[in-house]
Amino acid sequence: MLTIFFATDVHGSEICWKKFINAGKFYSADVIILGGDMTGKAIVPIVHQGGDRYKAVLLEQEVRLQGEDQVQDMVNKVKSRGYYPYRTNPDEIRELNEDPSRLDDLFAAQVLKSAEQWLAYADRKLEGAGIRCYVSPGNDDLPALDQLIGGSKHVQLVEGQVIQLDDHHEMVSSGWSNITPWHTYREEEEDRLQARCECMIARIHDVGNAVFNLHAPPYGTTLDEAPELTADLRPKDAGRSLVPVGSHAVRAVVEKYQPLLGLFGHIHEAKGAVRLRRTLCINPGSAYEQGRLLGALIKLAPNQVKNYVLTTG
Amino acid sequence: MAEAVAGKQGPETTLFLRKATGLVRSWSVFDAFIYATFSINLITLGLYSFSQMYYFEGGLMPTLFISAAFLIFEIVVYAGLISVMPRAGGDYVWQSRILGGGIGFVLAVTGWWFILWLWVPLYADMLRQIFFTPVLGILGAQDAALWFSQTPLGLFVAGLVTCAFVTFYIAIGMKGYSKIQKVCFWVGMAGLLVVFAFLLFDDHEAFRSGLEQQAPALFGAPAQGLYDGIVKAGEDAGAVAPLFGGGILAIFLAMPYIVFFNLWPNWGATLYGEVRGATDFKRNFWGMAAALIVTTVLGAIFFLLISKTITWDFFMKANGAWWNYRWGYTEAAPPLPIWPYPALLAVFMTPSRVLQLVVILAMSTWWFGWSGTVFLSSTRVIFAAAFDRLLPEKVAEVHPRTRTPIYALLLMVVPSLIVTALFAWNVFSFQSLTLDSTLVIAVTYLGSTVAAILLPYVKRDLYNASPIAKYKVAGVPLITVAGIIFGGFLVFLLYEWLIDPNKLYGISLNNTSSVIYMAAMYGLALVLYLGFRFYRRKEGIDIDKIYKEIPVE
Numbered sequence: 001m002l003t004i005f006f007a008t009d010v011h012g013s014e015i016c017w018k019k020f021i022n023a024g025k026f027y028s029a030d031v032i033i034l035g036g037d038m039t040g041k042a043i044v045p046i047v048h049q050g051g052d053r054y055k056a057v058l059l060e061q062e063v064r065l066q067g068e069d070q071v072q073d074m075v076n077k078v079k080s081r082g083y084y085p086y087r088t089n090p091d092e093i094r095e096l097n098e099d100p101s102r103l104d105d106l107f108a109a110q111v112l113k114s115a116e117q118w119l120a121y122a123d124r125k126l127e128g129a130g131i132r133c134y135v136s137p138g139n140d141d142l143p144a145l146d147q148l149i150g151g152s153k154h155v156q157l158v159e160g161q162v163i164q165l166d167d168h169h170e171m172v173s174s175g176w177s178n179i180t181p182w183h184t185y186r187e188e189e190e191d192r193l194q195a196r197c198e199c200m201i202a203r204i205h206d207v208g209n210a211v212f213n214l215h216a217p218p219y220g221t222t223l224d225e226a227p228e229l230t231a232d233l234r235p236k237d238a239g240r241s242l243v244p245v246g247s248h249a250v251r252a253v254v255e256k257y258q259p260l261l262g263l264f265g266h267i268h269e270a271k272g273a274v275r276l277r278r279t280l281c282i283n284p285g286s287a288y289e290q291g292r293l294l295g296a297l298i299k300l301a302p303n304q305v306k307n308y309v310l311t312t313g
Numbered sequence: 314m315a316e317a318v319a320g321k322q323g324p325e326t327t328l329f330l331r332k333a334t335g336l337v338r339s340w341s342v343f344d345a346f347i348y349a350t351f352s353i354n355l356i357t358l359g360l361y362s363f364s365q366m367y368y369f370e371g372g373l374m375p376t377l378f379i380s381a382a383f384l385i386f387e388i389v390v391y392a393g394l395i396s397v398m399p400r401a402g403g404d405y406v407w408q409s410r411i412l413g414g415g416i417g418f419v420l421a422v423t424g425w426w427f428i429l430w431l432w433v434p435l436y437a438d439m440l441r442q443i444f445f446t447p448v449l450g451i452l453g454a455q456d457a458a459l460w461f462s463q464t465p466l467g468l469f470v471a472g473l474v475t476c477a478f479v480t481f482y483i484a485i486g487m488k489g490y491s492k493i494q495k496v497c498f499w500v501g502m503a504g505l506l507v508v509f510a511f512l513l514f515d516d517h518e519a520f521r522s523g524l525e526q527q528a529p530a531l532f533g534a535p536a537q538g539l540y541d542g543i544v545k546a547g548e549d550a551g552a553v554a555p556l557f558g559g560g561i562l563a564i565f566l567a568m569p570y571i572v573f574f575n576l577w578p579n580w581g582a583t584l585y586g587e588v589r590g591a592t593d594f595k596r597n598f599w600g601m602a603a604a605l606i607v608t609t610v611l612g613a614i615f616f617l618l619i620s621k622t623i624t625w626d627f628f629m630k631a632n633g634a635w636w637n638y639r640w641g642y643t644e645a646a647p648p649l650p651i652w653p654y655p656a657l658l659a660v661f662m663t664p665s666r667v668l669q670l671v672v673i674l675a676m677s678t679w680w681f682g683w684s685g686t687v688f689l690s691s692t693r694v695i696f697a698a699a700f701d702r703l704l705p706e707k708v709a710e711v712h713p714r715t716r717t718p719i720y721a722l723l724l725m726v727v728p729s730l731i732v733t734a735l736f737a738w739n740v741f742s743f744q745s746l747t748l749d750s751t752l753v754i755a756v757t758y759l760g761s762t763v764a765a766i767l768l769p770y771v772k773r774d775l776y777n778a779s780p781i782a783k784y785k786v787a788g789v790p791l792i793t794v795a796g797i798i799f800g801g802f803l804v805f806l807l808y809e810w811l812i813d814p815n816k817l818y819g820i821s822l823n824n825t826s827s828v829i830y831m832a833a834m835y836g837l838a839l840v841l842y843l844g845f846r847f848y849r850r851k852e853g854i855d856i857d858k859i860y861k862e863i864p865v866e
Contacts, residue, residue, distance in 0.1 A: 011333075019863040026863045041336055043329035057328060059780040077778050086329075096329065107331055125866070140333045182332045222711050226335075228488060233337045237491040238344035238600065268335060273700055274711060290398055290775060293863060299853065309854050310700045312410065313863035 001306060002166045005029035007295040008215070008265030009138065009286035012040020012114065013082035019293040019313055021122045024131035026313065027297050031165060032131060035265040036138020036175035036215040037286075038118070038145065039111045042083040045093055046074060054087075082288045084110040111142055119152040126154035134158045136173035138215040138265065139186040158213070160196075162203045168302040169260070170210050172200040177216035177266055178247040181233060194249035201257055209303060210259040217264035218251035218276060220244045223283035225270045254279050261298065261305055271310065280305045287312070339593070345600025346607070347498045348491070352580035352686060353608050355615070356501065356679035357439045360655060362573040365747075367552040367633035369570065369817070371563035374556050374616055380568045380575060381609040383802040385602060387758070389795035390765045391579040392597040397768060397779040397792075399593075403690075404761045405697050409860050411764035411771060417860075418703055419838040424757025425694040426725075427834045431750045432687050433729035434736035434743075437471035440684070442652040444677040445471060450531035450651070451669045458532060462651045465737040472733035475684060476726045482685035483692060484717045490685050497682025504656070504675025505611070511659040511672075512618035520622050523661035532651050540627070542648035547630020549645075550637030556616055556625045569809040569818055573751045576758070578605045580686060594780050615655070623658055631658075640744065688725045695721040701859050703845045742826045745819045749827055752810050752820060753834065759803045766796035 005023045010016035017038070024032045046056045046065070054065040056074050058081070065071050071087075078085035086106070088096075096103050126133055136159045137145050149157040156163075158173040165171050176186045178193055188196075197214065204210050217223040224246025227235040235241075245267065254262050254276050262281040271285025271294060284296045293313045299306040330336060353359075363373060394407050404425065409417030441461045449458035461467040482490045515523075521540050528534035535542060559567075578601040619628050631653035638647050651657075656676045660669040696718070699709035708720045735743040769776040769790040776782055776790070784791035813821035820827040846856045 015865065018865040022863050022865055027858065037334070039331075039333075041331050041333040045329070061780060061783055080774070080778050103329055107329070140331075177334075180334050182334050182336065184332060184334055220716065222716065227337070227340075229337060235337055235340040236344075237495065238340045238342075238348060240344075240348060240491040241488040242486065243488055266334065271700065272696065273706070273709065275706075287398075291778065297854075307852050307854055309702045309849075309856075309859060311858065312406075312860050 002031065002169060002300045003027070003029045004031045004033060004165070004211075004298045004300065005295055006033045006035060006213075006263045006282065006298065007284060007293055008035030008263075009037040009268055009288060010034070010293070011037055011082045011140070011286065011288045012079075012084065012111075013288040013291060014079040014114070014118070015291040016082070016288050016293045017118045018121065020295075021125045021133070023293065023295060023313060024126075024133070025129065027311070029131065029297065032133050033171075033173075033213060033263065034133075034135045035213060035263055036136055037140045037265065038115065038135070038137060039141050040082045040084050040114070041140070043086050043107065043110060044078045044083045045086050045088045046071060046078075047093060048087070048089040056085075058083075080291050084114060086110065108142055108144065112144060112148060115145055115148050119149065119155055122155045123153045132156070134163060134171070134173065134213075136175045136213060136215070137186070138175040139177040139180065139184045141175060142185060160200060162200060165211065165300075168206070168209050169300055170204050170206065171213055172197075172204060172210065173213040174200065175215040178249065180245075181229060190247065190249040193247060194252055197249060197253045201253060207257045207259055210257070211261045211263060211300075212250075212254060212257075212259045212279075213263045214247075214250050215264065215266050216247040216250050217267055217270065217283050218254050218262070218281060219246040219248045220251065221246065221274050221276060221281055223264055223270050223272050223274060223281055224267050226267050227269070251276070254281065260300065260303070263296070273308065273310065280308065282308065282310070284310055339596060342596050342600050342603070344495075345596065346603045347495060349578050349580070349601045349604030350608055351494060351498065351679075351683045352577040353575045353604060354679055354683045355574075355608050355612055356505070356656070356676060357436075357443065357683055358574040358577075359608070359612055360443075361435075361439050362571060364632040364653065365636055366567060366570050367547070367550065367554050367629045367636065369554045369559075369563070369567040371559040371565070371567035372555045372557040373567070373571075374613060375559070375564050376567040376571050377575075377609055377612050377616070379564060380571050381605055383568075383799065384572075384575060384578060384605055386795040386799040386802070387576070387762075388578055388598055388601040388605065390762055390792060390799050392594055392601065393781050393784075393792035393795070394761065394765055394768070395597050396594040396781045397772075397776055403693070404757055405694055407764050408760045411767060412760060414701075414856065414860050415842055416760060418698065418701075418842045419835060420757045420760040421694050422698060422838045422841070423834050424754045424760075426691045427728075427838065428750055428753035429687055429691045429725065430728045430732040431736070431746060431830075433475055434468065434472055434733040435747065435750060436680075436684055436687055437468055437475045437733060440475055440680055441467060441471040443654055443656070443680055444673075446532075446651050447654060447657045447673045448670065448677070451666055451673060455531065455533055459650055465739070468737040469733055472730060472737070475687070476729060478681070478684050479688045480717075480722055480726065483688060483722060484715055486716065487689075490689075494682045494685075497678035500675050501678040501682065504672055504678070507672050508656045508659045508676065509614065509618055511662050512622045515622055515662045517622055517624055519662050520658070523663075524658065526664075527661040528649055532649070534649050539648050543631050543634055544627060546634035546637070546645065546647050547627075547632070549643065550630075550633035552630045552633025554629045556620055565805075566809065566815060566817060569806045570748070572755075572806060573748060575605065575608070576751060576755065578602070579758075580690070619655060623655070628653065628655070628658075641739075688722070691725050692718050692721045695724060702849050702854055702856065703842060741829075742824070743830075745824060746827050746830055748810060748818050748820045749831060752807065753831065755803050755806055759800060759807070762796045762800040762803060766793050766800060769793055 005027050007020050046054050075085040133155045163171045224244045225242040226245045227239040228241040228243040258278045264283045268286040273282045282296045284294045295311045298308040405421035445461040446458045525539050529536045634647035637643050660672050696709045698704045711718050786794045
């Protein structure tokens with residue numbers, strides 16, 4: 001029996017990443033898989049005000065800081081929410097406001113710096129643990145992240161690959177998604193996404209025993225329900241109006257090949273597990289900003305999902 | 314790809330955002346207000362509970378306002394919980410995380426699932442009284458109108474219609490339902506304004522004359538002495554509820570009844586956006602608080618207009634006459650053979666059948682826009698419990714074509730129809746259990762309120778990293794202070810309901826049916842939890858680990 005722990009969309013939350021790395025031991029899993037979207041969405045500047053005084057705004061609340069202890073405390077708070085703390089000064093803030101390309105560079109630098117620290121932590125914790133760790137970056141992750149992960153000793157980059165999980169089960173993975181309103185790094189039209197999936201699936205020996213680890217959930221399965229948005233990206237009807245936003249291509253390949261298990265993410269609100277014909281499809285959801293790691297613990301036997309449970313760790 | 318968002322304090326407080334999935338702008342507080350307004354529905358829940366309060370000695374006006382003041386603290390508690398644990402799934406997850414999985418499961422499935430079975434006959438009773446009976450009467454189908462209004466089978470059929478409507482709403486999904494709700498809100502508000510206009514611009518003589526002409530014509534009420542007959546029957550029923558005054562003790566004793574109507578503004582709680590903070594706390598607070606305030610003010614205006622034109626004394630006596638008979642305290646049928654629905658009483662002042670029909674149909678949208686709430690939350694709790702493996706996987710199954718959760722719906726509809734039948738034919742005195750519907754949810758709210766009180770202390774990191782951490786009263790977290798006040802209010806309500814020293818609410822521990830019904834619900838929840846925990850353990854799943862935090866070394 002193979003025990004898998006799957007989580008996704010940690011979005012820069014250091015505490016969630018650490019929990020993910022420790023989840024194998026905690027849940028006695030053989031394999032831990034991160035479904036993508038490792039990187040954070042915001043940089044919180046901690047602005048020097050002269051002397052040992054700083055100012056920061058976290059969650060729309062201005063905080064005035066004095067001394068290194070308070071600054072470090074704020075840095076940890078920012079990281080725990082999944083944002084990048086950045087020490088700076090009013091002049092640099094002005095320059096960044098005026099030059100968006102510098103901001104892009106800053107984001108890239110922060111993402112890679114943080115990922116480097118995360119991978120070092122993972123390599124330390126997984127050394128000798130006998131737990132395999134697979135990661136496929138998601139649509140929100142910079143392409144440069146792949147190379148960084150490729151250099152890790154214990155975290156294996158699995159984008160586009162067929163991985164042998166045990167004697168019976170193989171896994172294909174992709175962090176690419178269908179088009180979103182945000183036009184992020186790894187998204188493409190449905191036909192191209194389907195071709196990408198088909199290309200991987202063709203290399204599987206026993207698709208009936210396979211795991212499809214695809215970031216975008218299959219369309220219309222409730223694992224893909226997100227608030228409907230207006231043209232200016234406001235949730236309609238105060239967020240009550242939910243619409244399916246998943247991938248038709250992903251649904252098509254799941255229905256066509258009917259693997260044993262489908263692991264998805266992308267839509268944080270759509271935590272759930274459903275059957276698409278014989279395939280158990282799971283989206284554990286994400287609560288990264290609360291520092292809670294939502295996950296799925298799954299036990300696989302030959303030709304069957306022996307058991308599963310969704311977790312909040 | 315990235316953008317700078319200047320803070321309120323100027324460019325130095327900029328937040329830098331990437332273009333990343335899920336980053337959305339703020340939702341509309343007005344939309345949230347609409348849905349919260351439907352949850353504390355003045356026309357369905359409000360008029361239904363006011364009418365049953367005919368025997369209370371506390372003034373309904375001060376009761377309305379003082380209860381609303383306590384419920385502001387409920388809104389602080391829920392807006393706070395949403396801010397700290399956004400999109401977590403409500404009471405079930407908050408309680409499970411803070412108080413433990415067993416407590417969370419038992420309180421959530423009883424408060425958001427099992428007790429909703431009892432709400433179905435109550436929704437159905439309101440449906441027949443504000444829609445079927447007046448509409449059929451106005452259309453000239455007097456026998457059908459009275460059949461719906463007076464017979465157990467009429468109530469049961471209304472229960473079937475209720476289940477059908479709610480199933481339809483679930484089948485079309487939240488997108489379709491929220492649009493229907495919005496239309497219903499505007500149509501219902503327009504209807505309410507017309508009712509207010511009737512009451513404002515006509516006088517008591519016009520009302521009395523309209524009543525004595527229309528009620529016999531539409532519903533077969535006695536042609537002679539109807540008004541005086543209603544007054545007499547109301548006096549015999551002990552209808553005394555005043556509009557104002559009554560003393561503070563009497564007002565507090567009326568509150569466990571009025572909360573049947575206004576305890577629910579938190580049903581309108583909505584999403585909390587990513588990378589946003591205090592603004593969304595305030596948005597959630599104001600969405601719910603505005604609904605509570607506006608509904609309270611509308612209720613007060615309705616009271617004053619009723620008092621001006623119908624007269625408060627007559628209105629309460631008509632209510633007393635109706636419920637005294639319905640509850641079996643007298644064999645003498647009331648002279649007005651239907652529930653004294655204030656909107657219908659108002660349109661009695663026009664002879665135009667078309668206008669009567671249009672206003673009654675417009676007012677019925679308060680029911681049609683609201684009715685979906687009875688099962689929507691239940692299906693979510695059933696799904697959440699199934700994902701936690703505390704129910705079979707099958708119950709979370711969704712039909713691939715219609716996307717309808719068939720098994721979850723069956724778990725709602727089948728028991729609801731059984732309870733509706735028990736209620737309609739008053740088997741085991743089921744009609745005395747009306748306030749159990751509120752009590753059980755209040756117990757669930759108490760669980761979340763205790764969780765909110767403890768939150769800053771038992772989940773310190775989570776709380777300190779939240780946007781409400783800065784809100785304090787004399788150094789104590791606001792959510793704790795609000796929780797203590799609202800929790801105290803809930804404890805008072807529970808004491809009055811369960812002990813009932815003044816014999817006012819009918820669901821005390823002396824009511825064997827109520828005790829058995831509630832014990833059966835909590836017992837069933839406990840058996841489900843322990844049974845599935847044991848079963849899953851045998852399967853190799855440790856349910857206790859589901860909500861346990863992964864230690865980080």
